[in-house]
Amino acid sequence: MDTSLFHALNLLDCVILERISENKFEVLYNKSQWLDLILPESKSSQPFSFQQNSIYLEDFLIDAGELWDGQKEGKIDSGIWSEKRAEQTFRLEAAAFVKQGKCYLVVHNIKQQFEEKQQTLQIAREVLISSDKFVEQHDFLHAKIDSMMQQIDNSKTIQQPVLQALEQTDLGVAILDPKLQLITGNPALESLFSDSHIKIQLPVDKLLLELFKKQYPEYERVMSTCSPWVGELCWLNPPEQGKWFKVAIYPIKDENQSVLYWLLSVSDVTQVKFLLKRNEKLTHFDVLTDLPNRQYFWQQLESKISHNRPFYLLYIDIKYFKRINELHGHLVGDRLIKELSKRLNTIARVNELVARIGGTEFAIIMELDHMHTQFSTEDQAQCTKFVNDLISTCSLPFYFDSNIKCNVGLSVGAAAFPTDSNNAEELMKYADLAVFTAKKDTKSGLAFYSKKLVDASLKRIEMEDSLRNAISEQEFELFLQPIINIASNKIVKAEALIRWRRADGQLIPPDQFIPLAEQTGLIIPIGKWIIAEACRLLAVIQQQGYEIIMSVNLSPRQVSDRQLFDFIKTKLNKESISPKLLELELTEGVLIDNYERVHYLLSKLRQLGVSVSIDDFGTGYSSLAYLQKLPIDHIKIDRSFIMSLTNNATNGDSEAAIVLAVIAMAKSLNMGVIAEGVETLLQKDFLIENKCQFAQGYLFSRPLPFEEFCVHLKSNQTPTELH
Known part of the structure; x- marks a missing residue:
């Protein structure tokens, strides 16, 4: 397995040292920039001795020495400490362990994990904003994965300590083969259900895929087209609270674009959801845009279906957004999404629901001007005009500080109730398929769900x-x-x-x-x-x-x-x-x-x-x-x-x-x-x-x-x- 993949995903932002004598250490793994700042002595010679540049680490080495000298396989942790160097603050955590008679020291840079843990102890608003960053981060990293897998590092020198270091990450990781069969998973994946009173009937990776399949209509499209996906999954455990997970699924492809592996990463966000429940507005509304979120939209969609009045479900995706994030950063990206949501609301009528259901995805329940249950060409024309108004309004430039000018477009998919389906899950699935078709065009546009569209997708x-x-x-x-x-x-x-x-x-x-x-x-x-x-x-x-x-x-x-x-x-x-x-x-x-x-x-x-x-x-x-x-x-x-x-x-x-x-x-x-x-x-x-x-x-x-x-x-x- 290519270790650079895990490094890019921040699973191996660490340094691995081997103790070769009582006071001598050798660097086995280091793809980080911070080691020279924390331990400058490691740069001058190999092997090296610690020179008291980190009081916290030197203190931990006393306990580590007892473990190493005992020569029994085991592991001890240091806990989190901070180091300030060159106006940078590092959050570090060390682990000492013995494996197959060798003594290792792993120092993790856990700044990101530390900040995430701090956020979960603050108001849920901050937590939700960091959740958006999670989506953006995985989307950004996906571009790296394809190229990294073409450059496999065949070195086996540090294989064991790298695998050991991977075991220490808080993020659950599973590597699956093209048929979604587990190749390897880390302990953090199993610990998601380690509570003694929780029993699951399936392996964790199988359970997560089953939840994805049941809870998201786009499952079939994601798997059949080998597309990346990021979202939240809910696991119910009546009569108890159950669990919520933030999950990312990415295909890892070879140079011929055939799937080599599926990478599944997951973190438990149950505590975040618990915090959200304290504020009903944050439970049902997106923090950044103040629009209804995916859960609330789903409830309203089912309610709308029960009234048995015709409507269009519109699924909207922002075009060129990734380019803006890369050029101007996520803060500008967030401001753009906020402003774009306002423009969507200006076009929608009072009784039409606009929601943010993903990082760059919105949905609208569009009302029709009549009461009958059969659609006509006039209805499709009304929908087309409405979407064209959305596209025209959102295609106007967005201006931000320092003369930043941003242009985006919209891809829109439409499914009709009850003509296409009278089921909420199928409507979402069909609208998702339609917007997937619309996204193929380089220009903004609208695609209606149809049998012809399905045939074209199969073709x-x-x-x-x-x-x-x-x-x-x-x-x-x-x-x-x-x-x-x-x-x-x-x-x-x-x-x-x-x-x-x-x-x-x-x-x-x-x-x-x-x-x-x-x-x-x-x-x-x-x-x-x-x-x-x-x-x-x-x-x-x-x-x-x-x-x-x-x-x-x-x-x-x-x-x-x-x-x-x-x-x-x-x-x-x-x-x-x-x-x-x-x-x-x-x-x-x-x-x-x-x-x-x-x-x-x-x-x-x-x-x-x-x-x-x-x-x-x-x-x-x-x-x-x-x-x-x-x-x-x-x-x-x-x-x-x-x-x-x-x-x-x-x-x-x-x-x-x-x-x-x-x-x-x-x-x-x-x-x-x-x-x-x-x-x-x-x-x-x-x-x-x-x-x-x-x-x-x-x-x-x-x-x-x-x-x-x-x-x-x-x-x-x-x-x-x-x-």
């Missing part, structure tokens, strides 16, 4: 399975579309375009499977295959006596893959290809959404010799700021602007003016210009007249299978050096 799952099989069976191939030097009519580049040729011979174009690959993360292994295959084809072309540049598109997810640069470098070296023969294409949206990561990646690629072009320029966030700051070599004018160059176009027309402006701007920034979608001689002549250097399009050639491309290349030019 999507089938397509995903087929796509996974296509990756393992390598059912893909690259078509190449020539890019021409307009002045010489010679092929100087080729854009690599993926095609999926299924086992039955059916050829599937990228627009039918790339969006799904993006949504599921399968674009990572597919993108790596494209890069590897492009390098291989470049080597074949070079062996035939030709040199051209191969252009490969990068997706947003690929840019976030921290292994991408090393992968590109490895494949170029393997095929003995010069980096100058590879060009990577990115869209403007990728540059804006992930600027820091893109800047780092492109700078390293430029140093390596790989060139970069901006695809579909003019259709996104066109900004001179990033063009000036990022190492970009070429701009590709989007085909929509080239197609607008008709027989009637003149240099004064707006369509032509845009093309001319892009060419002039690129030249001023010392960048090359490539015109996409050239289909007529008129368009070509316009580009030549205005000194555009390169072009691609059906006028020159359609995308070709590799063998046909090589024939076309040979007919276009004689073996020569790179143009």
